[in-house]
Amino acid sequence: MGLSLKARASPLASAAEQLRILSAPNGFPRFEERMCTAGLFPLAATGITVFQINVGKLCNQTCQHCHVDAGPDRKEVMTHQTAEQCIRALATTQIPTVDITGGAPELNPNFRWLVEQARALGRHVIDRCNLTVLLLDSQADLAQFLADHQVEVIASLPYYRASQTDAQRGLGVFDKSIVALRRLNALGYGREGSGLALNLVYNPTGAFLPPRQEAIEAQFKWELERQHGVVFNRLYTITNMPISRFLEFLLQSGNYEGYMERLVNAFNPAAAAGVMCRYTLSVGWDGTLYDCDFNQMLELPITFGGPKHIRDFDVAALDRRRIFTANHCYGCTAGAGSSCGGSPA
């Protein structure tokens, strides 16, 4: 298993270095200029409906494209105190959805407490799961826990074949993912009428944009059921963001300029109008507040007014905040667009 950028002491482990590369003049219009042309600058939030908590960078995998630079060597995890602050803040709102991500969020010792508390508040809870975590000895009862609490599982599976999946996520990950999916299916996940939602996430296994969501979903359903007897509800397509380890791949493979050109040329105003940062609040492992998980990884906290830490949470100030954007945002506005919930356009 590979090491994170941080463990390798790569210059790209630095958010400042990533931003330097992304903002270097390359002949493309700055993202803000394109948003101006589309009548969307400055971009403003439309009211928070998703409270996304990133509980840390610890993960049992080291995927090639990871925008978090997560891995087994990362030690940044949310403390119980910060988790409590999240729940306290959530309780003051009517935000319907809590989206828990990482790393592998389930490896945080406070994960199950967060789920229980959010469910007790009557909120819908999403677990962004890498699937293989379900097979760890320490997580033998995880699938049952998720089912018992009616947690929606959004699971990463970049392709329905082993070769592409393993190339991105590690040797043997595909086969383990199939075992995990079968385990979830056995509990009712992904089956009509069970109330247990199992949604998969496709992301490209190279320097190209994702296919049309409906088309690739049909292909996934056909292949996974036919080949492996696995069923699921929806497939979300997500564009790889040109940051962190995917940025490293782009630079090392000579694809950076071409990929950015592809993103810029595919700018879609309709997708830009529906970007997830407009309705999401992202909480970092240390309680810092961000407009989205990508800004979080680039260490770009909420900039234009509003509280900067979960202990100072103020929903009124955050609901209509101005959102910080930069060139990496082209990743969310290309083609049909990209968000944690799939294509918005």
Place this chain on the structure above:
Amino acid sequence: MDGYYHSSDLARFSEIGKGNKELWEKFSAYYAAVFAEGALTEREKALIGLGVAHAVQCPYCIDAYTQACLEKGSNIEEMTEAVHVAAAPRWCMVCKCATWPRNFRCRECLRLFRMRNRTKEWDSA
């Protein structure tokens, strides 16, 4: 001129419209309609495009349809098969061109040629 093909020129394809905007727009509309979902899926059409791109040996087309195939959800196995599908008749064509019409060394070419032309006259050739 240091060479005819530069990958950066692919993005300039639309500049052909400067010479005749109307024809370019008609071509663009036709092209979009051809590759839209129909009796064949967009993904299948992109695979056919990739095969043809190899058969006509156009580097820009190969680049563009490789990208298109990936962005329609195809994989390396499907794309490789599409290229082989294009290569098989192309190879046969090469064989036939090298020998046609007098000396068919490739029996399969000869059989296919007969089938197409419904003729026996080459038997004596």
